[in-house]
Amino acid sequence: AQSVTQPDIHITVSEGASLELRCNYSYGATPYLFWYVQSPGQGLQLLLKYFSGDTLVQGIKGFEAEFKRSQSSFNLRKPSVHWSDAAEYFCAVGVPNDYKLSFGAGTTVTVRA
Amino acid sequence: GAVVSQHPSWVICKSGTSVKIECRSLDFQATTMFWYRQFPKQSLMLMATSNEGSKATYEQGVEKDKFLINHASLTLSTLTVTSAHPEDSSFYICSARTGTGEETQYFGPGTRLLVL
Numbered sequence: 001a002q003s004v005t006q007p008d009i010h011i012t013v014s015e016g017a018s019l020e021l022r023c024n025y026s027y028g029a030t031p032y033l034f035w036y037v038q039s040p041g042q043g044l045q046l047l048l049k050y051f052s053g054d055t056l057v058q059g060i061k062g063f064e065a066e067f068k069r070s071q072s073s074f075n076l077r078k079p080s081v082h083w084s085d086a087a088e089y090f091c092a093v094g095v096p097n098d099y100k101l102s103f104g105a106g107t108t109v110t111v112r113a
Numbered sequence: 114g115a116v117v118s119q120h121p122s123w124v125i126c127k128s129g130t131s132v133k134i135e136c137r138s139l140d141f142q143a144t145t146m147f148w149y150r151q152f153p154k155q156s157l158m159l160m161a162t163s164n165e166g167s168k169a170t171y172e173q174g175v176e177k178d179k180f181l182i183n184h185a186s187l188t189l190s191t192l193t194v195t196s197a198h199p200e201d202s203s204f205y206i207c208s209a210r211t212g213t214g215e216e217t218q219y220f221g222p223g224t225r226l227l228v229l
Contacts, residue, residue: 032216043119043206044157044220051216090156094216099145101218103156 002027002093006104013081014112021076021107023091032094033074034101035065039087047089050074061085086111116140117209119221126197127229134192134224136207142187143209147218148180151204163190197228 003026013019025031032051036044048059055067065076074091091104116139126132136146145164149157161182163169169182179201181193190209194201204225208218 034217036220041204041223041225043117043222044208046217046219049217096216099210099216100147100159100162105156 002031002095002102004091004093004102004104006089006091006107008107009105010108010110012110012112015083016080019076019078019081019085019109021089021091021109023074023076023104025072025074025091025093027072027093027095029095030067030069032096033065033067034092034094035059035063035074035076036090036092037061037087038090038106044090047076081109081111083111083113085109115211115217115219117143117207117219117221119205119207119224121224122222123225123227125227125229128198129196132194132197132226134194134205134207134226136190136192136209136221138188138209138211138219141209141211143190144187144212145210146184146190147208147210148182148190148192149206149208151206151223153204157206160192194226197226199228202226202228 005024034049035047038044047063048057050057050067089107092101094101118137120135148160151157160175161169161171163182163184165184171177184190206223208220
């Protein structure tokens with residue numbers, strides 16, 4: 001079965017600074033990979049996804065992620081964070097024909113002025 | 114596109130009552146819907162998968178008689194928490210998959226349940 005690890009529980013970043021959130025997965029082949037963002041008391045919003053093809057994926061809100069097969073990683077990046085980026089970020093993994101997602105534990109991002 | 118709604122957004126009920134939560138796909142037909150539970154500061158825990166017109170598939174450890182799921186149409190799934198108790202208090206989130214070959218799940222805004 002697939003699994004997801006988000007090594008960083010909490011990250012604090014200054015507004016305007018760059019942000020990178022780590023995600024590592026365990027699966028025998030190339031999975032489907034997703035990043036979602038959750039604001040307090042809200043549902044999850046899809047930031048971006050990777051199924052195949054170009055390993056650098058562009059998403060909404062200025063986010064991008066890079067799939068690295070050799071490292072089993074799918075790290076999320078943003079060059080310059082805004083205060084509104086403070087939220088909980090979840091990496092998720094799906095496998096073909098299963099439709100279920102496995103979620104990481106999440107990373108809380110705090111943005112300081 | 115791919116908007117999912119939930120109703121109600123929050124509910125407070127007395128212990129022993131049943132609560133129904135609706136999940137609707139507003140602009141697409143959802144062949145599969147999922148129900149998750151999320152405790153504070155934790156990740157999402159999949160409770161069950163429901164396909165339109167068939168019985169839901171529950172994850173291990175989830176009581177199917179406690180959490181009744183109905184997926185009567187391609188745009189509506191309901192979760193009923195029967196005889197709710199304080200330990201059922203949680204944040205319940207649904208998601209929907211848009212269709213064949215589309216593996217992306219789109220999430221509703223969640224329902225906060227507080228059982229007194």
